[in-house]
Amino acid sequence: MRVTQVRVPWLATAALACASAVFAQSAIHAESPDEAAVEAEAGIPVGDPLVREKCGACHAPDAKGNLSRISWMRTTPEGWAQAIKRMVRLNGLYISPEDSRAVVRSLSASHGLAPEEAVAVSYIPEKRIVDETNIPNEAVRGACVSCHAFGQPLSWRRSKVEWKNLQDLHVALYSQAYAQYSRIEGGDDGDGDGPAKPTNGEVALEYMRKAAPLHTPEWAAWSARQGKPRLAGTWLVTASVPGKGRFVGEMTIAPGTAPDEFRTTTTLRSLADGSTMTRSGNGLVYGGYAWRGRSGSGAGTGGPDNLAAEVRETMHFTPDQQRAIGRWFWGEYHEFGYDVKLVRASAAPAVLAVDPGALKAGSRGAQVVLHGHNLPAAPDVADIGLGSGVAVRKVVSASADKLVLTVDVGADAAPGPRDVAVGGAFLERAFPVYRKVDFLKVTPETGLARLGGGKHAKGFQQFEAIGFDNGADGKANTGDDVAIGPIAVTWSIDEFLSVYYDDDTRFVGQIGQNALFTPASDGPNPERRFGRNNYGDVWVVATAKSEKDAFGKPLSARAYLVVTVPAYQRWDQPELSQ
Known part of the structure; x- marks a missing residue:
């Protein structure tokens, strides 16, 4: 693990802690007695001698084997690596890369997340840009999501006291946290009647204490059954x-x-x-x-x-x-x-994928390839099931990893996904049957690219145009829509009109016919009005080459793309991989 080894004078650290305690109290309403910074919950003991050696100098041990603060929180490997780096930068921790990695490994096992808890926020370590739908209300959005993804706090489990300590730390370290926490969603009615409305900080604190507590049934079960991975x-x-x-x-x-x-x-x-x-x-x-x-x-x-x-x-x-x-x-x-x-893999047969990825109702003599493992060497037509309305007419060739079939699809076959069954192997929702391409969607629907080329690297954005069948109800954008897969289209960009002098399409970059958007170089650009940088926002437009709408016009769809400046400061954790 690459950890900078620095020391911070203890006096500066003490001053920071003092500022945190004083300034945080003004951020939200006064605490009730049960919210005082005294742990009432049982901690999770730290038994690893290395963790106790490296962390115990500041995190005081108790008679039960707990280390202050640490025993009242759990998180992902990325979370523990982040915490160690913060201790190095702010609190004078001196630790070698080897010991740092060992501490992360140990705490991820003893103070980690259960698999069910981690999967819910897996988009954070997987570096996915997603539209988060798990934000419960605007107060929480204002308190927690103004600066980072909601998956960041949801990657932690803390005691009630530790969630309050986290808010205090934010107020001490980040000047904008005070304003974010002290706001009242919707404003104050100012009539003076009734109890005071809770601040965003109070709403968020209450939510996180309930949604991400230290002790959960999932963690209790996993910590008892956790063993060494046997993945060979x-x-x-x-x-x-x-x-x-x-x-x-x-x-x-x-x-x-x-x-x-x-x-x-x-x-x-x-x-x-x-x-x-x-x-x-x-x-x-x-x-x-x-x-x-x-x-x-x-x-x-x-x-x-x-x-x-x-x-x-x-x-x-x-x-x-x-x-x-x-x-x-x-x-x-x-x-x-x-x-x-x-x-x-096992000795049993398995189906991995079907090619093509979708079949059109009414198709005759279509060639379909089943890719798999330990597939039967000489299957009979009757041994292969492709779902309702899809009939296997002939096995063209067979091998352990591939079956080539000729199939017919009924003209009245219902649109929707089909399961595949071959010689005991079964693959759910292996491919869809569709009637026609009714509409397109460009994915991602909101994209992000970054200028670069000089001192900073460019950030690209890859798009796809996905075709959809309206499904049984005949309506677009409903629950029974059938995703057909990528459709052949031509790509272009159009102006997203946000100001009168918009000229973004001339400067932000280009999209190739492989749907890869390449941003322009970072500026400022003297050819642009006001000498602005090459940032901007545009529509990325896909126009179908073959599919048409009810009026005979080519189907089209668009996505919103923001082209912005380089990320001048970036947070990454490559040391978590070997």
């Missing part, structure tokens, strides 16, 4: 990359030098063009299930979206150690990535 063996991989298509393959996981360390060799085959790629790497498992690794193909460099790039791997294995899901990502802003699923 062969794993079946399915993956997809926006703009690049789908992949199938195998990952071989071999034991490393420690029980929680592993070496990997992965072979992926593209369903789009049949090309193959082999990657090798290693991984480290935190808390019995959380994989953090890296791998590369050794194929050298290419474009920013080069599939052969070295990737960071973040996955969560199921408690039974039979499946995993996650993201392997790369890019200066982690904007490129494989969405991956792993299933442990």
Whole structure:
């Protein structure tokens, strides 16, 4: 772990703590007696001698084996790494990279999150940009999400006292926290009648104490059953990359030098063009299930979206150690990535993917390829099920990893997903049947790119145009819409009119016909009005090449794209991967 080794005078640290205690009290209403900073909840003891040695000088131990503060919180490996770095920067902690990594590994096991708790915020370590739908109200949004994703606090579990201590720390360190916490959502009615309205800080504190308490049934169960990861063996991989298509393959996981360390060799085959790629790497498992690794193909460099790039791997294995899901990502802003699923291979047959990814109702003699593992060598037509309305007419060829079929789809086949069954293997929702492409969606619906090219790297944005069938109800954007998959389109950008002199399309960058948006160089730009930088916001427009609407016009869709300045300060934790 790369941790800067610095010392901060103890007097400065004491002054900071004093400022925190004094200033925080003015941020929200006075505490009630039960909110005093005295722990009433049972702590989680720290038994690791190294953690007690490195942390115990400041976090005082008690007779029960607890360390102050630490024993009343739990978090992800990324959370503990963040805490150690803060201790180095602010509180004078001196710790070697090796010891720092060992502390993170230990605390992730003894004071981590249960798998169920971690999956809910997996988009944070997976470096996904998502529209968070888990924010309960505007007060919490104002208190917690004005500066960072809501997944950041939800990645922690704390006692009631520790949630209050976190608010105090924010007030002491960040000048804007005072204003954010002391606001009242909707304003004060000013009539003086009734109890005072709670501030955003009070609402958020109450919510987090209930939503993310220190002790949960999930953690009680997992801490009792947690064991060493036993992942060695062969794993079946399915993956997809926006703009690049789908992949199938195998990952071989071999034991490393420690029980929680592993070496990997992965072979992926593209369903789009049949090309193959082999990657090798290693991984480290935190808390019995959380994989953090890296791998590369050794194929050298290419474009920013080069599939052969070295990737960071973040996955969560199921408690039974039979499946995993996650993201392997790369890019200066982690904007490129494989969405991956792993299933442990066995002697039993398995179906991984169906190609093509969708079948049209009324199709005759369509060729369908089932990709899998240990598939039957000579299957009978009657042994293969592709769901209602889809009939297998012929097995063209068969091998252990591929069945090539000829199928017919009934003209009246209902739109929707189909399951596949072959020789005891079963794959749910393997492909959809659709009637027609009724509308398009451009994904992501909101994108972000960053200028660069000089001192700072560019941040790219990959788009896709996904076709949809309206589904059984015949209406768009309802629950039964059928996602068909990527559609052939032409790409362009249009002005998003926000000011009278908008000229963003001329300066922000270009989108290629591979749907990759490449931002312009960072400015300022003397050719632009007021000499502004090349930032701006635009529409990214996809126009179908073949599919048309009821009026005979090509289907189209658009997404909103913000092109902004480089991130001059960035937070990352590459040391969590081996």
